[in-house]
Amino acid sequence: MNKRIEADYPHTQKETVLALLGKKPSVDNSPAMDILKEELGYIAQGKTTPDFLEVLSGPRLLATMGMIREIVSQNPTISTNTASPANIRSQLFKQFLVDLQKTTEAKVNVTPFLRSQRKALGLAGSISDLAELSATFACIEDWDLLGQDHLDLIQYPGTFNPFPHRGHLEVAQMAHTTENDPATRRVIVSTTILNPNKPEDAKNFPERLDNLQRGFLLESHASVIGLAGDYLNSAHRKQQWEIAAQLDSEQRLRLACGSDTFAKIVSRALEGAVDDQFILREGTVYVSDRKGIKNENLKKDLETAQTVFSTKVVILPEAQFALSGTLVRALPIPGRRPYSPNEFVRAAI
Numbered sequence: 001m002n003k004r005i006e007a008d009y010p011h012t013q014k015e016t017v018l019a020l021l022g023k024k025p026s027v028d029n030s031p032a033m034d035i036l037k038e039e040l041g042y043i044a045q046g047k048t049t050p051d052f053l054e055v056l057s058g059p060r061l062l063a064t065m066g067m068i069r070e071i072v073s074q075n076p077t078i079s080t081n082t083a084s085p086a087n088i089r090s091q092l093f094k095q096f097l098v099d100l101q102k103t104t105e106a107k108v109n110v111t112p113f114l115r116s117q118r119k120a121l122g123l124a125g126s127i128s129d130l131a132e133l134s135a136t137f138a139c140i141e142d143w144d145l146l147g148q149d150h151l152d153l154i155q156y157p158g159t160f161n162p163f164p165h166r167g168h169l170e171v172a173q174m175a176h177t178t179e180n181d182p183a184t185r186r187v188i189v190s191t192t193i194l195n196p197n198k199p200e201d202a203k204n205f206p207e208r209l210d211n212l213q214r215g216f217l218l219e220s221h222a223s224v225i226g227l228a229g230d231y232l233n234s235a236h237r238k239q240q241w242e243i244a245a246q247l248d249s250e251q252r253l254r255l256a257c258g259s260d261t262f263a264k265i266v267s268r269a270l271e272g273a274v275d276d277q278f279i280l281r282e283g284t285v286y287v288s289d290r291k292g293i294k295n296e297n298l299k300k301d302l303e304t305a306q307t308v309f310s311t312k313v314v315i316l317p318e319a320q321f322a323l324s325g326t327l328v329r330a331l332p333i334p335g336r337r338p339y340s341p342n343e344f345v346r347a348a349i
Contacts, residue, residue: 253283
């Protein structure tokens with residue numbers, strides 16, 4: 001696999017893309033078209049991926065595909081990078097959609113197929129792939145096949161340093177399946193770049209994002225987005241959560257975290273942090289109770305969140321892999337490998 005994001009890719013670019021596409025994307029929206037054209041240029045150079053497509057649904061997805069189609073048609077000289085092995089899934093997805101143009105029997109299967117294969121959209125590694133996909137989506141739009149397509153997005157942020165371990169994948173899986181209708185739910189994994197307690201985050205952000213892509217590659221219910229989390233500026237982080245909520249089917253923030261992180265969110269919210277107050281007041285929080293955290297402490301945090309902020313909290317089942325990223329980081333490289341989720345991560349560490 002190639003690096004999913006390079007050092008010279010602007011970290012604020014993905015945030016701008018998601019903010020514009022989360023509203024009402026249209027070919028008549030010049031700022032959105034300009035930003036998307038710029039993003040396609042980075043994709044063509046292999047500096048990022050069209051990961052933003054994985055969090056768009058229904059009219060937003062169709063409109064964005066229409067914008068891509070328009071941009072590519074107006075800019076035929078956009079260069080393209082070499083497709084990676086991961087694009088096999090994208091090619092299979094594209095072939096399924098292309099086949100729809102030849103038969104009427106498969107039309108009713110577009111929405112469930114898209115839900116199960118949505119990850120393939122973000123794996124399209126070339127402009128030619130995106131051009132073909134956007135042309136196929138034009139047919140789907142003409143046939144009005146995505147009217148019922150929508151997504152409930154569960155944000156799963158974290159440092160994930162140096163890579164996501166098996167415990168992280170387990171939390172994402174539990175958050176995905178804990179409530180009804182998991183078919184409409186996606187877990188959106190992102191990492192931090194600015195953190196006052198972890199200054200190293202800014203130095204190895206590209207590597208951690210690459211490892212996130214590797215670690216969650218086979219998790220069809222999860223999408224890794226190159227949104228760079230800012231924990232230095234509470235107001236800016238609140239804006240990032242507002243963008244995430246805007247993309248949700250109910251425009252609601254949903255957040256998955258460990259009980260230790262939940263305790264920090266509650267503590268900071270009580271101190272006046274507007275980003276954490278937004279989480280507790282506007283969102284649903286899925287909490288994984290790590291082993292070693294006293295239940296009394298969790299109960300106290302739950303009571304505070306529900307009493308002060310009227311937070312909706314869902315306690316996830318007890319994790320089988322109650323691992324600590326701090327402990328994994330302390331191990332030498334050979335000792336880390338058993339905790340990595342798959343061979344794609346082990347090949348990179």
